[in-house]
Amino acid sequence: MENSAIIQINQLIKRFPMGKGEFTALKGINLDFGTGEFAGLIGPSGSGKTTLLNIIGSLDMPTEGEAVVLGKPISKLSSKESAKLRKESLGFIFQSYNLLQVHTVFENVEFPLLLLDYTTAERKKMVMDALEWVGLTDKVKSKPPQLSGGECQRVAIARAMVKKPSLVLADEPTANLDAANSHNILQTMLNLNRELKTTFIFATHDEKVIGYLKRKIFLKDGLVDHEEWINQ
Amino acid sequence: MPILIVAVGVAMSVFLHAYITGLMNDSIEMNAKLSFGHVKVVTKSFAENISQMPTDLALLETTALKEKLNQEFPDVAWVERIQFGGLIDAPDENGETKSQGPALGIGVDLFSASTGQGGEAERMGMAKSLVRGRLPEMKGEIVLSELFSQKLGVNPGDKITLIGSTMNGAMSYYNFILAGTLSFGVQVMDKGTIVADIEDVRLALDMDDAATEITGLFGSGYFSADLAADVKEKFLSDFPNLENDEYAPVMLSLKDQGSMGQFVDLSNTMGSIITFVFMLAMSLVLWNAGLLGGIRRYGEFGIRLAMGEEKKQVYRTLVYESVMIGIAGSVFGTAIGLFFAWLMQTYGLDLGDSMKGSSMMMPTIIRARITPVDFYIGFLPGIVSTLIGAMLAGIGIYKRKTSQLFKELEA
Ligand SMILES: Nc1ncnc2c1ncn2[C@@H]1O[C@H](COP(=O)(O)OP(=O)(O)OP(=O)(O)O)[C@@H](O)[C@H]1O
Numbered sequence A: 001m002e003n004s005a006i007i008q009i010n011q012l013i014k015r016f017p018m019g020k021g022e023f024t025a026l027k028g029i030n031l032d033f034g035t036g037e038f039a040g041l042i043g044p045s046g047s048g049k050t051t052l053l054n055i056i057g058s059l060d061m062p063t064e065g066e067a068v069v070l071g072k073p074i075s076k077l078s079s080k081e082s083a084k085l086r087k088e089s090l091g092f093i094f095q096s097y098n099l100l101q102v103h104t105v106f107e108n109v110e111f112p113l114l115l116l117d118y119t120t121a122e123r124k125k126m127v128m129d130a131l132e133w134v135g136l137t138d139k140v141k142s143k144p145p146q147l148s149g150g151e152c153q154r155v156a157i158a159r160a161m162v163k164k165p166s167l168v169l170a171d172e173p174t175a176n177l178d179a180a181n182s183h184n185i186l187q188t189m190l191n192l193n194r195e196l197k198t199t200f201i202f203a204t205h206d207e208k209v210i211g212y213l214k215r216k217i218f219l220k221d222g223l224v225d226h227e228e229w230i231n232q
Numbered sequence B: 001m002p003i004l005i006v007a008v009g010v011a012m013s014v015f016l017h018a019y020i021t022g023l024m025n026d027s028i029e030m031n032a033k034l035s036f037g038h039v040k041v042v043t044k045s046f047a048e049n050i051s052q053m054p055t056d057l058a059l060l061e062t063t064a065l066k067e068k069l070n071q072e073f074p075d076v077a078w079v080e081r082i083q084f085g086g087l088i089d090a091p092d093e094n095g096e097t098k099s100q101g102p103a104l105g106i107g108v109d110l111f112s113a114s115t116g117q118g119g120e121a122e123r124m125g126m127a128k129s130l131v132r133g134r135l136p137e138m139k140g141e142i143v144l145s146e147l148f149s150q151k152l153g154v155n156p157g158d159k160i161t162l163i164g165s166t167m168n169g170a171m172s173y174y175n176f177i178l179a180g181t182l183s184f185g186v187q188v189m190d191k192g193t194i195v196a197d198i199e200d201v202r203l204a205l206d207m208d209d210a211a212t213e214i215t216g217l218f219g220s221g222y223f224s225a226d227l228a229a230d231v232k233e234k235f236l237s238d239f240p241n242l243e244n245d246e247y248a249p250v251m252l253s254l255k256d257q258g259s260m261g262q263f264v265d266l267s268n269t270m271g272s273i274i275t276f277v278f279m280l281a282m283s284l285v286l287w288n289a290g291l292l293g294g295i296r297r298y299g300e301f302g303i304r305l306a307m308g309e310e311k312k313q314v315y316r317t318l319v320y321e322s323v324m325i326g327i328a329g330s331v332f333g334t335a336i337g338l339f340f341a342w343l344m345q346t347y348g349l350d351l352g353d354s355m356k357g358s359s360m361m362m363p364t365i366i367r368a369r370i371t372p373v374d375f376y377i378g379f380l381p382g383i384v385s386t387l388i389g390a391m392l393a394g395i396g397i398y399k400r401k402t403s404q405l406f407k408e409l410e411a
């Protein structure tokens, strides 16, 4: 159903050194993602969701195998090249928001744009647009400590979306939110997925998130157990 | 906040350095003013027997000599002084000896205006040291150390007799009126010191136009070994050291006299060691603060790296910021440190009674002294340590995987 592959994962293995030996977190993953997917990695704690997401996001390196993201082989990227990939094409949403506490909502959302070549006026417009998407235009000057958890996560979504990346990776984005807020931000992300054709990949075990996914990838012990596609 | 930590550390370093310099300096200056001078001119043989204070080896024609010194060294304040030993005899109503005691005498110019600002009384801090009575106001009046006066059982207004020997070796008796008593706060001086006007002493000891020494104090008010060496060198070319002339004038610097040389060196060494140890401690504190400050920001760095900032760039901003913090903190801290040092230099800290009876020649009022070093000494721990701390913290950015930086944020 998707036209072009945005991610190709081939025999991906990830081992972590542990004590004297090693621990294999991913044991040979094969997955492809197409543009515009709204997919999720689902699995119990320790199944390797975060590990896989980190490799796709070029925050970590494969031990064996390869993950090609937007045409870039992650295992072969220098730290400079992976920074460039993240800067231009990727957005991250984390469980614990990870906002810069001493900066305002505006500055937090503006930050990814500062690494790119936009003028002040362009940046201002883009930040305000992003805050519009998440419904936070009235909190521009607030700082994270003054916001609720749901508002913080919406700032994080705006920050991930502001540069209109091709791919957004969201690791347990609702873990710290109540049901109403969870549905709210998921709806927001679904809208953005539709309007901007942004590919979303979640890592979650939250039923509320799973209900929104159009593709469910079940991980178990570092392997893909099975998949489910929901066609509308 | 980090700026404040740096500023406090730097301020403490600067203040401590000025304080120690002042402490060491005050002791030296007090010794210089009371007896040693920054430099002094004596006869060659007097220099060789200086501990016995041999008045028979005094300088002659000192008025002319002093005049010449004033011409050659206008920046040095020259004064004639006579240091002498003798016996003080306190008579009862009938003129019979009531009590007696050995005395260390100093004859200084108490009355003439030629001795410069405030004169010798001021230089020796006599007004501040006064315990009973008043300072001498006319010829024939004398002051005793308070302890000595108690030992002799004499009071201001009493008559006392100095029994000494003249320059020519004859016995001499001279009557004084006790004007008041002094306490210098220095045991050596408080035991048995008498201070008299130099003209009285000249009469008493038959030392017309003579003095045991001509003492010079530098215009800066502070002893400088370098300056003393320069002055000595110039003096030597004006007054060549004649081998056979026992009475030829020679110049001694403060450091040439008795244990003062060791005292000056010890002071400097002690000062340096204390300052060094303190600076080292301060450096460790600031180094640690810089390190912790950097580590606390690992989460932020993780976010920035995830956004696509390069490691090099993140590291560079960390180092750059720490330098900025170091500079700002150092400037601010140096200003604060100098301010407190200045307060302490101007007003001093009166330790008063707690220091009394000390056997060391230590002043009772502690003053800081600001030297040029104080303007930059704080920058060492302030900038270097902060920078090193930040650089070490920054290594973590390279060593750790980006994904790991988040774990530390979430923990
Ligand atoms: N840096 C690391 N060093 C060693 N082991 C690690 C490291 N990161 C992850 N692991 C291990 O790899 C396995 C998978 O971890 P991962 O974080 O991917 O799980 P997860 O599916 O995201 O779990 P959760 O739902 O609890 O977030 C776990 O057993 C974990 O202990």
Ligand SMILES: [Mg+2]
Binding pocket: A049, A050, A051, A171, A203
């Ligand atoms: Mg996880």
